[in-house]
Amino acid sequence: MPTDEGTIETLANQEYKWGFVTDIEADALPKGLNEDIVRAISKRKNEPEFMTQWRLKAYRHWLTMTEPKWPNVKYPKIDFQDVIYYSAPKAKKQLKSLDEVDPELLRTYEKLGVPLEEQKIFAGVAVDAVFDSVSVATTFKAKLAEMGVIFCSFSEAVQEHPELISKYLGSVVPYSDNFYATLNSAVFSDGSFCYVPKGVRCPMELSTYFRINAKNTGQFERTLIIADEGAYVSYLEGCTAPMRDENQLHAAVVELVALKGAQIKYSTVQNWYPGDKEGKGGIYNFVTKRGKCMDSARISWTQVETGSAITWKYPSVILQGDNSIGEFYSVALTNHMQQADTGTKMIHIGKNTRSTVVSKGISAGKGQNTYRGLIKILKNATNARNYTQCDSLLLGDKCGAHTFPYIEVRNTSSKAEHEASTSKIGEDQLFYCKQRGISLEDAVNMIINGFCKEVFRELPMEFAVEAQKLLGVSLEGSVG
Amino acid sequence: MALVEIKNLEAAVGGKPILKGIDLTINPGEVHAIMGPNGSGKSTLSSVLAGRETYTVTGGSVLFDGKDLLDLSPEERACEGLFMAFQYPVEIPGVTTSYFLKAAVNAIRKHHGQDELDAMDFLKMVKEKMALLEMDKTFLNRSVNEGFSGGEKKRNEIFQMAVLNPKFAILDETDSGLDIDALKIVANGVNALRSPERAILVVTHYQRLLDYIVPDFVHVLCDGRIVKSGGKELALELEKRGYAWLETAAA
Numbered sequence A: 001m002p003t004d005e006g007t008i009e010t011l012a013n014q015e016y017k018w019g020f021v022t023d024i025e026a027d028a029l030p031k032g033l034n035e036d037i038v039r040a041i042s043k044r045k046n047e048p049e050f051m052t053q054w055r056l057k058a059y060r061h062w063l064t065m066t067e068p069k070w071p072n073v074k075y076p077k078i079d080f081q082d083v084i085y086y087s088a089p090k091a092k093k094q095l096k097s098l099d100e101v102d103p104e105l106l107r108t109y110e111k112l113g114v115p116l117e118e119q120k121i122f123a124g125v126a127v128d129a130v131f132d133s134v135s136v137a138t139t140f141k142a143k144l145a146e147m148g149v150i151f152c153s154f155s156e157a158v159q160e161h162p163e164l165i166s167k168y169l170g171s172v173v174p175y176s177d178n179f180y181a182t183l184n185s186a187v188f189s190d191g192s193f194c195y196v197p198k199g200v201r202c203p204m205e206l207s208t209y210f211r212i213n214a215k216n217t218g219q220f221e222r223t224l225i226i227a228d229e230g231a232y233v234s235y236l237e238g239c240t241a242p243m244r245d246e247n248q249l250h251a252a253v254v255e256l257v258a259l260k261g262a263q264i265k266y267s268t269v270q271n272w273y274p275g276d277k278e279g280k281g282g283i284y285n286f287v288t289k290r291g292k293c294m295d296s297a298r299i300s301w302t303q304v305e306t307g308s309a310i311t312w313k314y315p316s317v318i319l320q321g322d323n324s325i326g327e328f329y330s331v332a333l334t335n336h337m338q339q340a341d342t343g344t345k346m347i348h349i350g351k352n353t354r355s356t357v358v359s360k361g362i363s364a365g366k367g368q369n370t371y372r373g374l375i376k377i378l379k380n381a382t383n384a385r386n387y388t389q390c391d392s393l394l395l396g397d398k399c400g401a402h403t404f405p406y407i408e409v410r411n412t413s414s415k416a417e418h419e420a421s422t423s424k425i426g427e428d429q430l431f432y433c434k435q436r437g438i439s440l441e442d443a444v445n446m447i448i449n450g451f452c453k454e455v456f457r458e459l460p461m462e463f464a465v466e467a468q469k470l471l472g473v474s475l476e477g478s479v480g
Numbered sequence B: 001m002a003l004v005e006i007k008n009l010e011a012a013v014g015g016k017p018i019l020k021g022i023d024l025t026i027n028p029g030e031v032h033a034i035m036g037p038n039g040s041g042k043s044t045l046s047s048v049l050a051g052r053e054t055y056t057v058t059g060g061s062v063l064f065d066g067k068d069l070l071d072l073s074p075e076e077r078a079c080e081g082l083f084m085a086f087q088y089p090v091e092i093p094g095v096t097t098s099y100f101l102k103a104a105v106n107a108i109r110k111h112h113g114q115d116e117l118d119a120m121d122f123l124k125m126v127k128e129k130m131a132l133l134e135m136d137k138t139f140l141n142r143s144v145n146e147g148f149s150g151g152e153k154k155r156n157e158i159f160q161m162a163v164l165n166p167k168f169a170i171l172d173e174t175d176s177g178l179d180i181d182a183l184k185i186v187a188n189g190v191n192a193l194r195s196p197e198r199a200i201l202v203v204t205h206y207q208r209l210l211d212y213i214v215p216d217f218v219h220v221l222c223d224g225r226i227v228k229s230g231g232k233e234l235a236l237e238l239e240k241r242g243y244a245w246l247e248t249a250a251a
């Protein structure tokens, strides 16, 4: 493993080059949003003119929009002029050792089995060992480059591959899409970029790298993944360790492009700080995620969400090409005062397109969980099929589950099926487990994991194990 | 020493008294049968012994292997060797029988300070027990009781008993819902588990089961009290005469 000084230096310079803590002036960007700020962001990132123009277009459009009111969530009004739209992610205050970290947080890491070095990274403790992790990432990147896979930060891609950016940026989520996506288009700081060339099967899950790099994700992230014809990639986002962040509002955009015969699997395990038991201090997560499938392409979204005070998110697939497939597998858990309004949209445009939606909502405490799904089968999408299964599990009687399925079928050869169920973890189930010697906590875990099985089996193995543990920890103390 | 010593046990549900003073002593190696009309409190007695929280113990005591049973949580009772085969086994969707049983076996082992059983040893042990109950291997990979027929559920209970190897097993109407062939298989399974260290309490309405699992003692429960105890012939008499003559005796 290259850990010599040379490598370390290069890495340090790279950080500098891509503007993580570059410009002191950047720190001075005032609060609020106007055209000058948008230009300043673009300039600091040394972007080509087309990017600046794109951001400005988005900004001007944003001025004409109003915040959506329809999600089934409640939160105090956000003053968008009171936010600092800062081009680079803030470096967190570094602590000297794990002793300075909130013991509660450490306890959680321990239960999740987060390795010590990674605990330090998540908690913002200064570590030498980071270099180790980063060098792992570097070797990883070299291997990918051999196969022609481009995997880098969004800013890097803007510099190195502007032709790909200008071709695909906004091709799935246009700058005018919705209030938060448009805001993101104007001010996004950074994110990830991935391009897998024709016929290449990306040889590894793009995970480790991301996990480590996830430590400083900005408030307005932007991700773009392109799988060229016949390519395959599996991408993992997020991590199970609870992330704290100074920024309360997160409005990310993820765009997936699956060209002819390509396949993209996008898995998310998200555990942002949900706030305390009263719901104070949690993160508002308003995300726009969408993929576009050309002929015979396939996109699967799999997500396990346990974090955030408010989640508002509908990973969607536009089934543009004939015979394309869209899938959505989701577990959303809300506990205490958390609110989640999630679901998916499957837009069938091509012939013989198929989509599958499996949504599992778990509510505990006073958590409110809403599933909102749109299945739209257009006139020319003959023989399209959708299957939706939407199950809710309630723990206790102060929480709630809500389901809003919208189904539009505009031709007669297509079919959309919807199944829904709501159940409670029964006293009889728990007693049955306990009578066999299984503790209450393990019994609850087991029942929940059984409930989520169809989603977990879509996750890459190690991620699935982490996700299971995560649900257990998130529900601790909510039954019995 | 007696394995189970129940003294003047009283229990209520929702403020309504159900058990009104039960006395029962069970020694290791013995099989006791409890019979009695519907609603007389047989399942209540089983549930109270297993520690179900819906029932409130309002009086009396139970010693189990020298320990105060009523002081233990349901899972501690299970770990100490008390097993109950449910009258209505519960379904747990998405959790395979093999996963569930492994969790149970290892919880009990942990309680006794033993190491977890590894996957290979577990599978070997479980397969032996499945053979005993003539169960198909595919059951292991099916969700606990989900989509099982009534008879399969009951068989699965005895299979679990065989795997968990309890000191004291309570079988609550394990015979109901079984056809005659299944009844024989289940009874054979139970008989194979009879041993000098183990005691079994069989709750049933029918002599039929007791033809195969021959009890050492038979007790009749009426309105929350044991109104008559005897040997295996008492069951035959009940079959002929019903419960009415005893119910009047109780009143």
Ligand SMILES: Nc1ncnc2c1ncn2[C@@H]1O[C@H](COP(=O)(O)OP(=O)(O)OP(=O)(O)O)[C@@H](O)[C@H]1O
Residues within 6 Å of the ligand: B013, B014, B018, B036, B037, B038, B039, B040, B041, B042, B043, B044, B045, B054
């Ligand atoms: N959870 C409960 N809530 C209210 N009443 C209950 C509850 N459990 C039992 N009971 C009542 O207690 C009495 C005894 O019930 P129990 O189930 O113990 O009878 P049993 O002898 O097992 O009857 P069966 O032969 O029909 O199985 C019945 O009147 C029943 O309605």
Ligand SMILES: [Mg+2]
Residues within 6 Å of the ligand: B042, B043, B044, B087, B172, B173
């Ligand atoms: Mg009963």
